[in-house]
Amino acid sequence: MDMRAMDDAESSEAVDALKTAAVCAPPPPPAAAMFTRMVKLRLLNAVAPAYFSVATVVTFILYFYLFIPTIFPGPDSALGSSGTALHALAFLFLMFNALGNYVMTIKYPAESANESAVPVCSPHCSDKVDAHYLLNGRHFCKLCKKVILKRDHHCFFTGNCIGNRNMRYFIMFCVYTSCTCLYSLVLGVAFLTLEYDVCFRNPLTFLTLLPLSTGHFFMGTISGLHLFLVLMLYVWLGIGLVCAGFCCQQVLLVARGQTWCQLQRGELVDCHSPWRNNLRDVFGTRWLLGLILPVQTAVPTQEAEELKLD
Numbered sequence: 001m002d003m004r005a006m007d008d009a010e011s012s013e014a015v016d017a018l019k020t021a022a023v024c025a026p027p028p029p030p031a032a033a034m035f036t037r038m039v040k041l042r043l044l045n046a047v048a049p050a051y052f053s054v055a056t057v058v059t060f061i062l063y064f065y066l067f068i069p070t071i072f073p074g075p076d077s078a079l080g081s082s083g084t085a086l087h088a089l090a091f092l093f094l095m096f097n098a099l100g101n102y103v104m105t106i107k108y109p110a111e112s113a114n115e116s117a118v119p120v121c122s123p124h125c126s127d128k129v130d131a132h133y134l135l136n137g138r139h140f141c142k143l144c145k146k147v148i149l150k151r152d153h154h155c156f157f158t159g160n161c162i163g164n165r166n167m168r169y170f171i172m173f174c175v176y177t178s179c180t181c182l183y184s185l186v187l188g189v190a191f192l193t194l195e196y197d198v199c200f201r202n203p204l205t206f207l208t209l210l211p212l213s214t215g216h217f218f219m220g221t222i223s224g225l226h227l228f229l230v231l232m233l234y235v236w237l238g239i240g241l242v243c244a245g246f247c248c249q250q251v252l253l254v255a256r257g258q259t260w261c262q263l264q265r266g267e268l269v270d271c272h273s274p275w276r277n278n279l280r281d282v283f284g285t286r287w288l289l290g291l292i293l294p295v296q297t298a299v300p301t302q303e304a305e306e307l308k309l310d
């Protein structure tokens with residue numbers, strides 16, 4: 001078969017696929033519903049980074065101005081000044097890595113350098129979510145307004161799409177954010193026990209602590225700071241568990257060579273490369289360094305990535 005005949009066969013297959021998609025695809029949602037959905041997503045895209053920044057600043061202030069002076073009051077405390085310094089160093093290390101990987105996720109986006117206009121959608125584009133599905137794992141994100149290579153999902157906390165290039169930073173951001181939150185939760189529990197005599201021996205304390213504290217606050221028996229710290233315990237617990245779960249899910253997807261977008265469309269990737277290679281593609285050859293510092297461990301060129309996809 002010559003090249004022209006092959007091209008004709010491919011184009012007729014593409015037309016058939018488009019026809020099939022047109023018949024099988026669900027009807028698009030009304031324009032008003034799409035508009036409302038996009039407004040909500042854009043609002044979330046603005047609110048989530050602000051929430052993250054406020055939570056970070058509040059955690060920092062509580063740690064150094066309340067927890068450390070109260071739990072480790074001085075050299076005479078049980079842990080002594082070296083123990084206090086170790087705790088402060090551990091906290092700064094976790095915070096540095098969480099924020100460093102957050103910045104790297106934004107600094108190295110997964111966008112394609114060669115495509116800036118909205119390209120033609122693939123036959124499988126449902127156009128009911130926040131992105132147009134193109135071919136070869138590329139998406140046009142309506143929030144980022146960019147073509148993203150091997151898109152996984154749009155992260156509202158970073159306001160960026162997560163793809164192959166920034167997946168490693170995103171996973172490490174989840175790991176260190178989870179550790180920082182769970183560590184802050186432990187110190188928060190210690191502070192409330194020491195300062196306000198709250199007892200955490202009963203495993204059901206976390207179920208009753210918030211409603212009881214809210215009731216006591218409105219009766220005037222506890223202070224606003226006390227209630228705020230109780231609220232922060234739930235914030236740290238929630239973010240810590242969500243980030244840990246999200247991190248495990250992302251690592252499993254990366255090991256399988258699959259993306260969240262593919263999973264949502266019900267596509268199971270028939271990946272022949274071993275999980276070690278899939279992980280190395282994302283975490284790089286110097287992955288050990290990447291576990292402890294927010295630095296580049298793989299420097300894939302844009303051209304190489306686009307060639308790999310096309």
Ligand SMILES: [Zn+2]
Nearest residue numbers: 141144154161
């Ligand atoms: Zn995006």
